[in-house]
Amino acid sequence: MLRYLIILLAVLAPLNASAISPEEVMKSSQAAFLYQGKDFKARVTMRLLSSAGSERIRELTMLRKNFGAAGSEQKYFIYFYQPADVKDMTFMVYKRPGKESDRWLFVPALNMVRRIAARDKSSSFAGSDFTYEDVSGRNTEDDTHVITKEEKLGPSDCYVVKSAPKAGDMDYSYKVSWIDKKSFLPLKEEYYDKRDELYRIFTADEIKEIKGFPTVTKRTMKNLQSGHSTEAAFTRVDYNMGVDDSLFSERYLKNPPKKWIE
Amino acid sequence: MRPGKAINRILLISVMTAVLFSTAYADDLALHGFLQGNYSFDTANANPDKGRLKWSEERGQIRLDGVAEPFHLLIKTDVFYDHIEEKGDGELREGYFDLTRETWDLRVGRQTMTWGLGDLVFINDIFPKDYEAFFSGRPMEYLKKGVNGVKLGLYPGTVSLELVVIPFFEPNRLPDPNRFRMFDPMPGLTNRVKKEPSTSLKNTELALRAYRDLAGFEASLYFYRGFSRTPSMLPDNPSSPSKLTIFYPELSVYGLSLQRSALDGVLSLEAGHYDSREDRSGTDPFIPNSQTKFLIGYQRQMLEDFTAGLQYLGDYMHNYSEYKLNLPAGFPKDPELRQVASVRLTYLLLHQNLKLTWFSFYGITDRDYLLNPEIKYNFTDHVWGAAGANIFGGKKDATQFGSLDKNDNIYVQARYEF
Numbered sequence: 001m002l003r004y005l006i007i008l009l010a011v012l013a014p015l016n017a018s019a020i021s022p023e024e025v026m027k028s029s030q031a032a033f034l035y036q037g038k039d040f041k042a043r044v045t046m047r048l049l050s051s052a053g054s055e056r057i058r059e060l061t062m063l064r065k066n067f068g069a070a071g072s073e074q075k076y077f078i079y080f081y082q083p084a085d086v087k088d089m090t091f092m093v094y095k096r097p098g099k100e101s102d103r104w105l106f107v108p109a110l111n112m113v114r115r116i117a118a119r120d121k122s123s124s125f126a127g128s129d130f131t132y133e134d135v136s137g138r139n140t141e142d143d144t145h146v147i148t149k150e151e152k153l154g155p156s157d158c159y160v161v162k163s164a165p166k167a168g169d170m171d172y173s174y175k176v177s178w179i180d181k182k183s184f185l186p187l188k189e190e191y192y193d194k195r196d197e198l199y200r201i202f203t204a205d206e207i208k209e210i211k212g213f214p215t216v217t218k219r220t221m222k223n224l225q226s227g228h229s230t231e232a233a234f235t236r237v238d239y240n241m242g243v244d245d246s247l248f249s250e251r252y253l254k255n256p257p258k259k260w261i262e
Numbered sequence: 263m264r265p266g267k268a269i270n271r272i273l274l275i276s277v278m279t280a281v282l283f284s285t286a287y288a289d290d291l292a293l294h295g296f297l298q299g300n301y302s303f304d305t306a307n308a309n310p311d312k313g314r315l316k317w318s319e320e321r322g323q324i325r326l327d328g329v330a331e332p333f334h335l336l337i338k339t340d341v342f343y344d345h346i347e348e349k350g351d352g353e354l355r356e357g358y359f360d361l362t363r364e365t366w367d368l369r370v371g372r373q374t375m376t377w378g379l380g381d382l383v384f385i386n387d388i389f390p391k392d393y394e395a396f397f398s399g400r401p402m403e404y405l406k407k408g409v410n411g412v413k414l415g416l417y418p419g420t421v422s423l424e425l426v427v428i429p430f431f432e433p434n435r436l437p438d439p440n441r442f443r444m445f446d447p448m449p450g451l452t453n454r455v456k457k458e459p460s461t462s463l464k465n466t467e468l469a470l471r472a473y474r475d476l477a478g479f480e481a482s483l484y485f486y487r488g489f490s491r492t493p494s495m496l497p498d499n500p501s502s503p504s505k506l507t508i509f510y511p512e513l514s515v516y517g518l519s520l521q522r523s524a525l526d527g528v529l530s531l532e533a534g535h536y537d538s539r540e541d542r543s544g545t546d547p548f549i550p551n552s553q554t555k556f557l558i559g560y561q562r563q564m565l566e567d568f569t570a571g572l573q574y575l576g577d578y579m580h581n582y583s584e585y586k587l588n589l590p591a592g593f594p595k596d597p598e599l600r601q602v603a604s605v606r607l608t609y610l611l612l613h614q615n616l617k618l619t620w621f622s623f624y625g626i627t628d629r630d631y632l633l634n635p636e637i638k639y640n641f642t643d644h645v646w647g648a649a650g651a652n653i654f655g656g657k658k659d660a661t662q663f664g665s666l667d668k669n670d671n672i673y674v675q676a677r678y679e680f
Contacts, residue, residue: 056613056642056643082643083644083679084644085646085679099523100523100526102523109374110405111376117528117562117569123563123566124567124614127610127615228613249422250473251367251417255334255367258290
């Protein structure tokens with residue numbers, strides 16, 4: 001009994017020291033990483049690099065609008081530039097916390113809008129090493145969080161948070177995140193598989209302040225098991241442009257307005 | 263020259279003229295396209311033309327996009343060389359102007375459209391199809407034919423509306439009888455005359471779709487007034503015919519569809535009533551009776567990058583007793599309720615560069631089938647290749663896929679896109 005009490009105190013100690021709970025760290029991180037501004041836009045260029053050295057490019061414009069506070073509903077509008085066989089395709093996601101997202105794909109060659117049945121947790125985003133969940137976020141309440149330590153990562157003071165999914169439906173058994181104490185952006189994430197082996201690493205490689213919002217403009221996800229990695233560069237980043245609700249509709253999915261997708 | 267073809271030429275010329283002018287004004291012009299080879303080999307060794315090919319062509323496409331807000335211009339033209347016919351030709355796939363305003367938009371010209379929720383099952387999608395393309399193993403986009411018309415979109419807020427006006431009739435394209443061996447109820451009768459609806463105000467087709475969210479469902483209502491795009495055949499004298507007239511009966515369609523997330527996947531429901539306006543009583547054996555069609559579809563992601571889709575289609579014939587009573591002797595009898603099921607499996611591998619697809623129709627009532635496996639690989643970001651097969655069969659010759667029994671083929675497609 002005493003042993004458990006000591007462990008409990010040991011776990012609680014850093015929490016008292018920093019006066020912030022691990023849940024608050026992860027909520028703030030989610031807000032800083034995925035909910036900044038009322039709306040957001042970026043041209044995303046992803047380089048998919050295989051272990052054999054081949055390279056594929058995915059280029060798209062991503063628009064995001066928040067409907068409520070951090071952690072609540074969001075809508076995404078994505079327009080593909082590259083590769084050639086998906087050029088002019090558009091993709092729309094209604095993200096509702098606690099539920100599977102609704103997704104629509106527009107295929108211009110058939111002038112057809114289709115609902116896509118896909119799960120956030122286990123779907124690769126456009127063939128990259130990022131999953132949908134890496135792109136649009138994971139409900140912080142789906143995991144139990146523990147601050148394991150506080151340390152410097154490069155020049156930045158970080159909380160190191162271990163997050164384990166409450167349900168056993170994920171590919172990984174837990175994730176360790178280095179969260180910058182100032183910006184609350186995740187600077188690094190390590191994913192451990194069911195055998196507790198590190199198999200996937202996320203790094204924030206470049207952070208720029210845009211309209212006052214610190215933004216990860218270069219990021220990498222590397223899969224250590226396959227040797228495959230994806231580097232994503234965000235350019236033309238903008239916030240609070242006044243994206244209208246009506247953009248997230250079948251009408252504009254079929255006929256994306258030039259001013260938003262450029 | 264067919265009137266449709268003449269219209270396409272005129273459209274092409276006017277569109278090209280428009281391009282010359284618009285290049286001077288457009289804020290932005292983009293040029294894309296592809297080069298493609300597409301070949302389909304008859305594996306049943308039963309081609310009526312004694313050849314071994316269902317399809318054999320090289321094709322190039324140029325796609326020009328011009329934007330000068332609020333206008334948008336798109337031109338998609340193909341040139342191709344057909345090795346079976348041993349001739350080359352051109353084709354305007356699409357060519358239209360868009361005008362986009364805040365609460366409405368207009369699209370004028372040759373355009374393709376897809377309505378409804380079915381996967382290769384079309385209830386409220388009454389736009390023309392090219393079934394020859396589908397059965398020959400051409401890329402999926404060639405299943406859709408363009409229409410020359412006007413589409414008006416209205417978005418007042420509570421509901422969205424699409425109104426399509428098509429002054430020039432465009433039939434479905436059915437497999438070429440030189441390349442496909444099919445059931446023919448009157449094989450000896452070669453004197454056949456095709457009669458398409460003439461272009462007139464009275465014959466102008468109208469299609470309307472209204473859609474909005476409704477209690478968590480994406481709901482659409484549909485209406486169409488025009489003609490069946492599948493031909494009917496009328497003998498001049500049923501007992502000893504000397505001439506067949508191929509024509510397109512008047513048709514109206516009233517339909518609806520509903521879709522939402524359910525059961526960890528996506529559930530689709532669609533129905534349509536086909537009002538056969540020239541044979542409402544069901545007594546004319548040469549015109550289809552009125553029908554009610556309904557579809558239930560469900561798709562779900564089973565594993566990472568692996569999705570399964572199931573469909574059930576029911577097709578109910580009204581006034582069946584009249585149909586039975588009036589059907590000439592020796593003609594194959596359609597069922598009162600025709601039921602069809604389909605399965606689609608899609609597996610994406612190697613960072614979505616490799617796509618494995620299985621699609622099949624199974625006729626529950628007709629006991630016929632279509633199997634279509636396909637493998638597609640993206641060799642680079644610009645080059646892909648695909649190979650697949652179309653396998654048909656059935657218990658009876660007169661059913662849709664049973665009729666195509668002798669037309670199994672394997673196909674290859676290769677495309678360089680720029």
